[in-house]
Amino acid sequence: MMLRLTIRAAATLALGVLALVPAARAADSIDPLADKAAFQKFYTDKFPKLKLEDFVNGPYSMNEDLHKQWVEKEDFPPYEFSLEAGKEMFSKPFKNGKTYADCFPNQGIAIRQNYPYFDEKEGKVVTLELALNRCREANGEAPFSYVKDDMAALTAYMAYTSRGKPMDIKIPNDPRALDAYQKGKEYFYTRRGQLNFSCATCHVQSPGERIRAEVLAPALGILNAMPIYRSEWSGMGTTSRRFTTCNSQIRGVPLNPQDDEYRNLEYYLSYVSNGLPISGPGARP
Amino acid sequence: MSTTTREFSETRRLVLKGIGVTALIGLGVMPFDVPRALAAANDKYPEDAFKQKSEADAIKALYGRTAEPSDKVKMDAPEIAENGAVVPISVTTTLSDVTSISFLVAENPNALAASYKIPAGTLPSVANRLKMAKTTNVTAIVEAGGKLYSTTKEVKVTVGGCGG
Amino acid sequence: MASSIRVRATANGDTTEVQALIQHPMDSGFVKDAQGNLIPPHFIQELTFEYDGKPVFVADWGPAVSKDPYVKFAFKGGKKGDDLKISWVDSKGATDTTTAKIQ
Numbered sequence: 001m002m003l004r005l006t007i008r009a010a011a012t013l014a015l016g017v018l019a020l021v022p023a024a025r026a027a028d029s030i031d032p033l034a035d036k037a038a039f040q041k042f043y044t045d046k047f048p049k050l051k052l053e054d055f056v057n058g059p060y061s062m063n064e065d066l067h068k069q070w071v072e073k074e075d076f077p078p079y080e081f082s083l084e085a086g087k088e089m090f091s092k093p094f095k096n097g098k099t100y101a102d103c104f105p106n107q108g109i110a111i112r113q114n115y116p117y118f119d120e121k122e123g124k125v126v127t128l129e130l131a132l133n134r135c136r137e138a139n140g141e142a143p144f145s146y147v148k149d150d151m152a153a154l155t156a157y158m159a160y161t162s163r164g165k166p167m168d169i170k171i172p173n174d175p176r177a178l179d180a181y182q183k184g185k186e187y188f189y190t191r192r193g194q195l196n197f198s199c200a201t202c203h204v205q206s207p208g209e210r211i212r213a214e215v216l217a218p219a220l221g222i223l224n225a226m227p228i229y230r231s232e233w234s235g236m237g238t239t240s241r242r243f244t245t246c247n248s249q250i251r252g253v254p255l256n257p258q259d260d261e262y263r264n265l266e267y268y269l270s271y272v273s274n275g276l277p278i279s280g281p282g283a284r285p
Numbered sequence: 286m287s288t289t290t291r292e293f294s295e296t297r298r299l300v301l302k303g304i305g306v307t308a309l310i311g312l313g314v315m316p317f318d319v320p321r322a323l324a325a326a327n328d329k330y331p332e333d334a335f336k337q338k339s340e341a342d343a344i345k346a347l348y349g350r351t352a353e354p355s356d357k358v359k360m361d362a363p364e365i366a367e368n369g370a371v372v373p374i375s376v377t378t379t380l381s382d383v384t385s386i387s388f389l390v391a392e393n394p395n396a397l398a399a400s401y402k403i404p405a406g407t408l409p410s411v412a413n414r415l416k417m418a419k420t421t422n423v424t425a426i427v428e429a430g431g432k433l434y435s436t437t438k439e440v441k442v443t444v445g446g447c448g449g
Numbered sequence: 450m451a452s453s454i455r456v457r458a459t460a461n462g463d464t465t466e467v468q469a470l471i472q473h474p475m476d477s478g479f480v481k482d483a484q485g486n487l488i489p490p491h492f493i494q495e496l497t498f499e500y501d502g503k504p505v506f507v508a509d510w511g512p513a514v515s516k517d518p519y520v521k522f523a524f525k526g527g528k529k530g531d532d533l534k535i536s537w538v539d540s541k542g543a544t545d546t547t548t549a550k551i552q
Contacts, residue, residue, distance in 0.1 A: 069363050072373040072412070076470040076519050080455060213443030231368035234516055285367035330494050335511040371515045390513060394479055398513035401522070407505050408464065412521035416477065416513045 030182045032171055032271055039272040043220045047208070056224040056279040058217035062208035066215060070283065079156055079229040079281040082236045086157030089150065094139040100154070103135035112155075112162035113278050116267050117170065118177040125180050125263040128155055129238055146257035147244065152227040152236035152281075159226065159280030167224055167278060169271040184268030187261050188219075193252025199265075214285060221273050223266065225282030232285065239266060335397050340389045340424060343397040344433070347387060352426050352433035355380070360425045360436050366417060369442040375412035376436075380429040383409035387428075392421035417442045456549035458533045465527030465551055467498060467506070469535060470519050477512035492540050493518065499534040500527055527551050 043055060047062065054061040060070040090108065093099050101107035105114075115128035126134075132154055133143035144150040171177050191198045199219065202211060207218035214232075226239045237245070240257035243265065247254040255261055334347035344352060358378045366372040376386055386409065387400040398415045409427065417423070417440060424437045453472040458465055471493065478490030496508040496518075505524040527533070529551055536546035 065364050066367050069367050069373055073371070073414075075521070076455070076457070076468050078371070078470075078517055080470060081472045081517065231371045234370060330509055335509075375521070393513050394477075395511060395513070397511055399511065400509040401520075402504070402507040402509070404504055404506070406526060407522060407524040410523060412519075413508075414515040414519045416475075416515055418479075 030178050032178070032181055035185070036272045036274055040220060040275075042204070043207075043218055047218075052275065053221075053277050055218050055221035055273075056276050056282075058222060058225060058282070058284060059208070059215035062218070063215050066285065073283050077229070077281075077283050078231075079227075079236060079283060082153045082227075082229065083156045083160055083281055086153035086155070086160075089154055090157050094136070094141050096139050098139050100132065100135055103131065103138070108158060109161045110165060112159045112280070113165040113168045114170075116263060116270060118172055118174065118180060118267070120172060120174055120177075123176045124260065125184075125267040127239070127258065127263055127266050128158065129240055130258050130263070146238060147241035148233075148235060148237055151240075152238050155227045155238055156236065156281035159278055162278040163280070164277050166275045167270055167273050169267065169274055171271065180264045181268055181271060183261070184264035184266070187265045188268055193247065193250035195250040195252075197250040199246065217284070219269060219272075221276045221279075223270050224273055224276050225279045225284075227280060228282040228284045230284045236281070331397075331400060334400070335395055337397065338395060340391050340396040340422075343389055343395070344387075344426065347397065347400060348426070348428065348433055350433060352435035354436060355427075355434035356436075358425055358427045358434050358436040360423070360438055362423055362438050362440050365441040365443065369417045369419070371414050372417050372423075372440060372442075373412065373414050374423060374425075374440075375410070376425040376427070377410040378427045378429070378434070380409065380427055380434060382430040383427055385426075385428040386411050387426040388413065388415060389424045389426070390415060390417050390421060391424065393418050452547040453545045454535050454537070454547045456533065456535055456547065458527070458549055458551045460527050460529050460531075460551050464523045464525050465500075465533075466521070466523040467533065468519070468521045469496075469498075470517060471496070471537060471545075472517055473537075473539065475510075475512060475514055475516045475518060479512075490540060493537045494540055496520070496537040497535070498522075499536075500524065500531065505533075 040052065044050070044052060050061055057070070060067050090100050105111055112128060115131070116125045118124070119126045129146055129151055132151065133146070136143055144154075171181055188199045191201070202216050203219035203222065207216050209216055223239055226242065227236055228242070229236050240262065243262050244254035244257060331347050334343050337343040337346050341351075357380050358376065360374065360376050362374040363372065374388060376388070383403050385400060385402050388398045389396045390398050393416070399413055401411050403409055409429070415423075420439065420441045422437045422439050424435055427434045455470045456467065458467045473493050474491055475493065476488045476491040478487065480488050482488050490512050492512045492514065493510050496510065497504055498506040506522050508520055510518065531551045533549045533551055534546065535549065536544060538544045
């Protein structure tokens with residue numbers, strides 16, 4: 001509760017300052033490191049039995065009956081086929097002979113924990129999904145849909161090669177990076193849609209509780225498990241799919257995948273989960 | 286790339302279907318060759334049982350008799366299914382001479398979900414994942430020594446479009 | 450091209466434990482697509498596991514088995530390196546078959 005109030009006050013304050021003197025949106029009022037520590041402490045205080053790394057398993061870490069069903073599913077996880085397809089796609093050259101590996105540091109292997117990153121040339125956040133489609137377009141291939149199938153398969157494979165590596169999002173010493181982070185944070189805590197929910201209403205205030213039928217996931221570590229096979233979707237979904245469906249479910253109007261707001265949101269949400277292991281691809285109810 | 290992959294699987298599907306059809310013609314009703322021994326023992330696909338609506342009719346069509354509840358049949362199923370589309374359910378039994386294990390979901394459109402033949406030497410224990418339309422009873426039937434034994438458990442299915 | 454069948458068969462003492470996951474829509478015939486049209490039923494009807502030329506497990510399935518179906522069982526016998534043959538046939542007459550090595 002304290003945290004929510006504090007954050008809302010801070011956000012209001014920041015917005016107020018912004019309205020008056022945009023240029024004075026001082027870097028010293030934005031403290032990602034302190035945010036991260038407070039965010040993670042909030043969850044470990046709320047769920048004292050859980051270790052930090054447990055949070056990447058979403059609702060499965062908070063409900064025993066669900067946890068058992070999950071362990072049974074992980075025997076032979078439903079994302080297996082997507083993962084294999086992704087591995088095959090990743091190694092197959094484009095028409096011009098190049099591959100995805102040519103677009104990424106370390107040939108694209110074990111780098112998922114560094115995404116999204118702030119691109120100082122572009123002055124914007126670049127997510128893994130965006131980087132993959134840019135890679136395709138740079139090599140004369142049509143971009144994939146951001147929400148499922150091919151994009152999910154590719155990111156599933158890339159996440160798999162990073163499994164266990166701690167999320168490691170950096171905020172460079174660039175006011176625009178800090179600004180993107182702050183905007184992501186504001187998006188996270190701003191209420192919207194006919195239900196007037198913010199991301200935090202469900203995923204900070206109520207993780208582990210049921211909303212209608214389902215057990216809500218904690219925001220901490222939620223992206224570490226992406227992409228996910230959701231039984232509800234009968235298929236795979238990406239971070240983009242998670243964001244857009246969340247907005248639909250609160251009866252808001254989803255933005256387009258990879259709009260600046262979503263890129264900033266992913267930046268913020270990944271940063272505050274720094275240190276938690278990548279667990280994707282994941283399976284969810 | 287995605288297109289290529291799709292084309293591949295599309296092609297493959299057609300090829301597979303082609304093979305299936307050929308096999309069907311080649312072997313009469315048998316889709317492939319090795320299970321013929323089984324089929325000869327009157328173990329063909331129980332189409333009629335799968336078409337029955339109620340649990341009782343499905344059991345009758347499948348086995349021609351009724352089952353008695355037994356605490357020697359142990360079923361493991363969740364209290365609340367995380368999603369009705371994928372409900373992990375398993376059965377194991379201490380009964381001997383088990384020849385088949387079947388799963389029925391009472392209020393599905395057709396009650397019989399799956400039936401497993403257990404040849405001699407195979408352990409009487411099966412795990413699978415089933416679909417459930419709503420909160421209802423799941424029944425496991427074990428056929429052992431020519432008799433039918435059952436156990437039943439209610440599994441709650443909640444359908445939601447929010448959260449996760 | 451990858452098979453539709455994934456199998457893990459592990460010999461442990463005198464038994465072999467088998468888990469299989471098969472890529473198949475298992476359409477029940479009761480679900481509508483985005484346009485509101487019923488998706489016709491299409492599901493695996495029979496799945497057979499054979500070891501040493503004999504069936505060790507036969508599944509008869511209806512449309513209430515989950516999409517990308519999973520099954521787990523165990524049989525007496527089976528050694529590391531031995532073959533386990535798995536095949537299925539669905540309601541449209543399509544089939545697939547694969548052979549897995551017992552681990």
